[in-house]
């Protein structure tokens with residue numbers, strides 16, 4: 001494995017993964033169309049890694065343009081496929097847009113990979129495929145029943161890839177991410193949502209004075225303090241899980257491997273806000289609101305399989321996750337929008 005093509009490499013998880021790939025000695029080819037990202041992280045990640053990437057601005061639905069990338073780049077050893085839409089609420093309102101982007105775009109990519117004999121792929125799946133799990137921590141063999149169009153696209157993609165790896169002898173790793181948070185230690189690369197849907201970017205913006213308060217979506221769950229519990233994972237640890245997956249594919253011939261990527265430890269909304277207060281020294285106002293439709297009480301990973309088979313485990317704890325998120329937020333109050 002030498003040359004890795006990364007779709008969505010300008011995005012939050014993609015950009016962190018490209019840095020880790022470069023640090024591990026891989027050549028990186030990025031395909032991104034800036035649907036939900038900007039070019040700035042590409043400059044920054046190359047500077048941080050001290051190495052350059054090859055970049056192509058291409059939408060995955062554009063088969064001819066994608067084909068031209070594979071022709072131009074020559075031998076690609078594996079693909080890491082991040083590019084997708086990811087807002088749950090939006091997916092409920094615009095299901096066709098989600099199916100078209102996340103499914104049709106991926107199918108086009110897989111067709112082009114098959115044509116060029118590229119048979120290794122790491123796919124960004126999500127703990128969202130488990131829906132409301134019967135028990136936590138969740139193991140990979142728990143039932144898959146996603147509850148919204150975004151989650152359905154992830155579950156469908158998993159099925160498509162299992163069938164594809166079986167038919168064409170591909171090697172596939174499906175990584176089911178729990179809740180990615182935090183930023184690169186430099187504070188130069190991070191999550192850049194204009195309007196955050198997820199908890200931690202929202203808390204960051206309240207701490208920074210951009211928003212007035214955090215609404216806690218329900219405090220009557222059957223959890224440690226009544227607020228929702230999640231398994232937050234440092235984005236750099238998550239990025240490293242992709243490098244481990246590429247190493248695994250280099251040794252493993254074919255078939256689909258599925259791994260949960262989380263720390264195994266859950267924190268409540270209240271615990272997250274309190275830790276953020278301590279780290280930032282800022283007041284963070286909270287208001288308890290109703291439950292968000294579709295939310296579950298608790299979701300944590302059993303990541304034993306990734307520990308044993310990928311040789312991966314999380315190295316950062318909550319403190320480091322929040323310190324890095326706050327460093328990124330403080331250094332880039334408007335995300336990448338202020339970048340020259």
Ligand code: UD1
Pocket residue numbers: 088089126127128150151178179180197198199200202214215216217218227228229230269292293294295
């Ligand atoms: C969400 C998505 C999930 C996706 C994941 C990606 C939903 C229902 N689920 O997971 O499909 O894979 O993001 O990162 O959107 N919370 C508040 N106030 C807020 C925001 C969140 O109290 O302003 C609470 C939520 O109720 C939850 C926890 O914080 O208990 C985490 O929420 P969030 O960051 O949105 O992640 P998930 O809902 O777990």
